[in-house]
Amino acid sequence: MSEKNPLKINPEVNRRDFLRLSGLAGAGALLAACGGGSPADTTGSDAAAPAASSGDAAAPAVAEGLSDVARERTLILMWAGTDGQFTDVGLANGYATGSKNGHRAVVGSFEPLxxxxxxxxxxxxxxxxxxxxxxxxxxxxxxxxxxxxxxxxxxxxxxxxxxxxxxxxxxxxxxxxxxxxxxxxxxxxxxxxxxxxxxxxxxxxxxxxxxxxxxxxxxxxxxxxxxxKDVDEVQGFGFYDLEKGWPVVTGPFNVVAWTPQQQVIDRRDDWWASKIGFAELPEIERIIVIPVAGEERMSQMMINNEIDSSLDLRATTISQVVAQNPAVITHTEREAPYGYIDWWPTSFWFNHAEGPYADANVRWAVSYTVDRQQMLDVALEGSGILTQLPFPYYAPLMPYIEATAPLLEQYNTNEHNLDKATERMTTAGYEKDGEGFWVKDGERAAASIHGFGIFNDIGPVLAEQLRRGGFEAEYVTPADSGTRMSDGTAKIWLNGHGGSIADPFDTLQMYHSRYFRPVGEPTQYNSRYQNPEYDALIDEMAARQPSPDDPAYMDLYLAAVEIYLRDLIDAPVQQWLHRIPMNTTYWTNWPTENNNYVNGAFWHETVGLIFNNLKAVG
Structure with a gap:
């Protein structure tokens, strides 16, 4: 049973759109996207990874006492973890402190209304x-x-x-x-x-x-x-006790074993949807989730048919994986761009509560210092899409993005201009020391850029650009990066925007002062920006039915986004492309541009649609 939504959303980027949008990034991006030229050598052994196996790889061993499930009925996913280990074992409550993955702690167990x-x-x-x-x-x-x-x-x-x-x-x-x-x-x-x-x-x-x-x-x-109702402290409740049957879920899968090395999730044959005839049981009988242990290992296991899907791969890797295993497909099947635009455009995020980035001049100096085109060419072989705003390039958002063009002429968030960076830093009270670093009151402008493994391609390039521009910069990925972003310990970081899909409000409201917390206290949206004028605009937008055809709503949007740009609440970097490999050796009916029932991220809340649709080959 389904119904159409009045909001027409088409977030995929087909090959023609990819080439058109990549044109914003220059001719190098076009060549890479079209497959022209050979990819640059990569570190590690990806380029020399073994050829695809014959498809008879065995499922990894699981905990003693569990029933045997054939590889042909086992879905193996590589996702999450830190340095090849799960660090949140036993935290099945997505609201618990330390739960790295929220509702995804046990994939396939959560269901929405x-x-x-x-x-x-x-x-x-x-x-x-x-x-x-x-x-x-x-x-x-x-x-x-x-x-x-x-x-x-x-x-x-x-x-x-x-x-x-x-x-x-x-x-x-x-x-x-x-x-x-x-x-x-x-x-x-x-x-x-x-x-x-x-x-x-x-x-x-x-x-x-x-x-x-x-x-x-x-x-x-x-x-x-x-x-x-009997839990006194929700944040401290792990909700994991197999003897008690915890976690208690509504989905067709539940965890049966969980160690730092793997999570085993078995199908529940008493799933309510099957019992009442609403849906058939998934063909998957067991899901094994293993932690990410680096891009090279993830790629090799995909090439060898040892895993069925994984966290999205970097641009320089996915084409090699597809080339070396004919069973591997992506959202765009086996052709560039090997993925789709996700809802998660990347920005430099800043802590507005304290430190050098509380000053808009310093934030703008960071933006002027980095060369985003060079980042694409060096880190992504040109295969990327720059963005001037923190919104994904989705059809319902384009009228708003296009209406922002005059403001972007005044506030060009993609401009690389070291003279303007110098002017901004001087206005903020900084001067260069003998080694060429920006200094104020005896302290250098530190730029310890926090991030996650998925930014390991662009993060070091951006850090080096900032360092050459006078910031004492480095790119770091400690295990607690997410915590440091949330509690304000981090002062500058790379992250996406899980916000707007059909309406710019969902991203713009992330900067409302309702989310402000003093440094040391966690918050859901962590820029710590405060501006009563901005808050009032967001509150007005919240009460209105969103439509780009409503002049009053568009005026509110333009007023709010002008403040965003003027203050550069965060500095847009790139659109995020999900280049997710999917192996057809054991499972078919993956979501692709030709089978477009949902996006392919199995860590999203729509994962149930994927698991319910996958078909066993054997």
């Missing part, structure tokens, strides 16, 4: 069957599907939804989505087990799409009231 596939532009009612606003968008009535059960046999009801909302309010700001729920949701009234009414303080026309649809990385995670 509604799935939303942006690529298919389809809303798929799942745990719920319907949601209707009243005329002024101050109330939202939700109907829960009859027959949904938790894995311990308890029914999933409207009470679980209402309890989760209250839990978020009671634990603000420490739980994901808790701040927006506190500020927007006045009350949740349960009529009966299958019906509830969410009442808002003010009109909230986007709440259904933003928080009740599972898509990309957004959507509220529901918890079982009958267990969490």
């Amino acid at each position: 509604f799935y939303y596939s942006a690529f298919a532009d389809e809303v798929i009612p799942w745990l719920a069957t319907d949601a209707q606003y009243n005329d002024d968008f101050t109330e939202l009535t939700v109907t829960i599907r009859e027959g949904v059960e938790w894995s311990d046999g308890e029914p999933f009801t409207a009470n679980d939804v209402a309890f989760t909302f209250q839990m978020l309010k009671d634990n603000e700001p420490f739980l994901r989505d808790s701040t927006i729920v506190r500020d927007w949701v006045e009350s949740v009234e349960v009529a009966d087990d299958l019906n509830l009414v969410i009442k808002f303080f003010e009109p909230r026309p986007r709440f259904l799409f933003d928080k009740l649809y599972g898509k990309f990385d957004t959507g509220i995670w529901w918890v079982p009231e009958h267990i969490f």
Whole structure:
């Protein structure tokens, strides 16, 4: 059962669009995207990785006491972890402190009220069957599907939804989505087990799409009231005890073993959807997740048919993997660009609360110092797309992006100009010391750029550019980078924007002062920017039905984005392309541009659509 969403979203980038958009990055990008020229040598042994095996690789050994499952019915994924180890073993509660992966801690176990596939532009009612606003968008009535059960046999009801909302309010700001729920949701009234009414303080026309649809990385995670009502500290509750049957989930899979080296997740044949005839059991009988141990190892295992999918690969790697194993495909099958534009454009993020980047002049100096085109050419062999704004190039967002063109002439966020960087740093009170570094009050402008492994291609290049431009820069990826970004210990970092899909509000609201916390306290959106004028614009946008055809809404957007640009709240770097390898040796019906039922990131909230659609080859 599904219905069309009125927001037309097509976030994929086909080959023609890729070449057109890459034109923003120069001719080198065109040559790389078209396959012209040979790829540069890479470090490690990727280029000399062994040829594909015959397809008879055995599944990795699992914990004693578990049943045997044939490789042909086992899906093996490589994702997450730090230095080849899972560091959050036993944290099945996505809201727990230290949970690295949230709802993805046990892939395939979480289910939303509604799935939303942006690529298919389809809303798929799942745990719920319907949601209707009243005329002024101050109330939202939700109907829960009859027959949904938790894995311990308890029914999933409207009470679980209402309890989760209250839990978020009671634990603000420490739980994901808790701040927006506190500020927007006045009350949740349960009529009966299958019906509830969410009442808002003010009109909230986007709440259904933003928080009740599972898509990309957004959507509220529901918890079982009958267990969490006895939990005193949600953040300290791991929710992992196999003897008790924990975690308790609604999805068709649940964890049966978890060590630093692997996580084993087996199909639940008593899944509610199969019992009531709503959906068939997935053909996957076992999922084994192993931690990422570097790009080289990930690539070799994909080439050798030892894994079925993995975290997205870097631009310089994916083409080699595809070339060396004819069974490996990507979103664009076996042709460039080997992926699609994700919703996660990359920026330099800054800590506005303290340190050198509290000054907009220093932020602009960073932006003028880095040479983004050189970054593409050196780190990505030209195969990338620059961005001047923190929005993905998705069709519904393009009217807003195009309307910003005059502002971008005044505030060119992609300009490389060392003279302007010098002017900005001088205005901020800095001067160069004898070694060419910017100094103020006896301290150098430090730029210890925090990041994650996925930025290991561009991070070192950007750090070197900043160092040559006078910043005492380095690129670092400690295991606790995410924590340092959240609590303000980091002062400058690379990260994406899990925000806008159809409306610029979702990214722009990340900079609202409601998310400000003093350094040392975690926050969901961590720029720590504060501006009452900006807040007022975002609050006005929140109460309106978004539309680029509404002059009043467009005026609000332009006013807000001008402040974003003037203050350079963060410095846009590039669009993020998901180049996800998918191996067809054991599994077919992967999502591709020719089979576009959902995006291919199995760590997103739509992973259930992938697992339910994969077909065994044997």
